[in-house]
Amino acid sequence: xxxxxxxxxxxxxxxxxxxxxxxxxxxxxxxxxxxxxxxxxxxxxxxxxxxxxxxxxxxxxxxxxxxxxxxxxxxxxxxxxxxxxxxxxxxxxxxxxxxxxxxxxxxxxxxxxxxxxxxxxxxxxxxxxxxxxxxxxxxxxxxxxxxxxxxxxxxxxxxxxxxxxxxxxxxxxxxxxxxxxxxxxxx
Amino acid sequence: xxxxxxxxxxxxxxxxxxxxxxxxxxxxxxxxxxxxxxxxxxxxxxxxxxxxxxxxxxxxxxxxxxxxxxxxxxxxxxxxxxxxxxxxxxxxxxxxxxxxxxxxxxxxxxxxxxxxxxxxxxxxxxxxxxxxxxxxxxxxxxxxxxxxxxxxxxxxxxxxxxxxxxxxxxxxxxxxxxxxxxxxxxxxxxxxxxxxxxxxxxxxxxxxxxxxx
Numbered sequence: 001x002x003x004x005x006x007x008x009x010x011x012x013x014x015x016x017x018x019x020x021x022x023x024x025x026x027x028x029x030x031x032x033x034x035x036x037x038x039x040x041x042x043x044x045x046x047x048x049x050x051x052x053x054x055x056x057x058x059x060x061x062x063x064x065x066x067x068x069x070x071x072x073x074x075x076x077x078x079x080x081x082x083x084x085x086x087x088x089x090x091x092x093x094x095x096x097x098x099x100x101x102x103x104x105x106x107x108x109x110x111x112x113x114x115x116x117x118x119x120x121x122x123x124x125x126x127x128x129x130x131x132x133x134x135x136x137x138x139x140x141x142x143x144x145x146x147x148x149x150x151x152x153x154x155x156x157x158x159x160x161x162x163x164x165x166x167x168x169x170x171x172x173x174x175x176x177x178x179x180x181x182x183x184x185x186x187x
Numbered sequence: 188x189x190x191x192x193x194x195x196x197x198x199x200x201x202x203x204x205x206x207x208x209x210x211x212x213x214x215x216x217x218x219x220x221x222x223x224x225x226x227x228x229x230x231x232x233x234x235x236x237x238x239x240x241x242x243x244x245x246x247x248x249x250x251x252x253x254x255x256x257x258x259x260x261x262x263x264x265x266x267x268x269x270x271x272x273x274x275x276x277x278x279x280x281x282x283x284x285x286x287x288x289x290x291x292x293x294x295x296x297x298x299x300x301x302x303x304x305x306x307x308x309x310x311x312x313x314x315x316x317x318x319x320x321x322x323x324x325x326x327x328x329x330x331x332x333x334x335x336x337x338x339x340x341x342x343x344x345x346x347x348x349x350x351x352x353x354x355x356x357x358x359x360x361x362x363x364x365x366x367x368x369x370x371x372x373x374x375x376x377x378x379x380x381x382x383x384x385x386x387x388x389x390x391x392x393x394x395x396x397x398x399x400x
Binding site for chain 1: 189190192193194195196197199201202204205208209269270272273340342399400
């Protein structure tokens with residue numbers, strides 16, 4: 001991942017995001033997703049995995065970066081933190097899919113280069129299917145706050161939960177989603 | 188799902204994040220672990236007859252210094268390893284140094300003693316109790332540390348698990364030392380140090396399963 005030169009800019013986006021700036025947070029995730037895509041593609045190409053697998057990993061890593069952002073130490077550079085998470089997700093992915101490495105085709109390198117337009121690639125993650133496996137509380141909280149874009153207080157009023165319960169449900173729901181996403185690609 | 192849809196979803200209604208929460212969680216876990224280990228000790232062994240002072244107070248202070256040194260260095264390491272990235276090696280060097288110092292002192296004491304007395308020193312009273320009670324008292328602290336670490340994002344699971352086991356074992360040993368201070372430095376090095384290392388080994392094996400995320 002060659003993001004070291006962008007470090008100051010990415011770090012300031014991260015710090016703004018930690019303070020609750022949604023635009024900065026989205027900008028950060030968008031920028032990082034390009035770096036992550038290149039990073040995962042180059043590693044997966046070696047073992048003959050295609051762009052869809054790389055996109056799975058990009059999305060798993062983005063969810064991890066988001067749900068674990070409290071583990072970032074504000075006094076430290078951002079790049080090593082992002083890299084450590086990306087590497088952890090990659091190693092975990094390789095371990096999960098070890099069994100399927102034997103029947104991997106070698107001549108897919110062209111395909112990797114051909115599919116370089118990120119907007120055309122879909123990951124194998126089906127959000128709606130994953131959401132079905134959440135607890136009703138978490139599903140509703142994520143639907144209201146994260147997908148419909150209701151404010152926390154609106155979501156609280158509509159679901160009859162307290163505001164802090166909504167926040168906790170969203171947080172737990174996202175963590176559960178990332179776990180479900182990983183288990184899905186494990187099977 | 189497309190990646191930009193995911194990013195949109197993650198960024199919607201973003202909540203601010205406070206720093207320092209992770210460290211507090213670990214500290215609370217450590218305190219809860221120490222408290223439950225002490226309660227278990229009181230429930231099983233009762234109130235120590237001579238918690239302060241007594242015949243072996245020098246050795247008791249040595250054991251407490253050793254174990255609490257391990258707990259502090261290990262806790263600093265765990266705070267670092269709960270975050271993705273390299274936690275820094277200084278605490279590990281300190282842990283190694285503590286073991287080295289204790290084992291050297293134990294070895295020196297053995298050399299100075301008459302070989303005929305060795306088995307009496309090594310298999311002093313209660314060596315088996317050490318081996319059973321220290322891991323037993325370490326269970327609760329280990330569980331609470333794992334709970335706290337799971338709130339973070341450790342990336343080296345085996346090493347993090349090992350140090351969590353070591354800290355839990357050292358806490359168990361500290362609690363046990365109130366009841367049964369070892370009779371000699373070689374005894375402490377072997378049975379206290381050994382039990383703590385055993386806990387670290389179990390922690391390493393469990394860590395790679397329990398800490399996955």
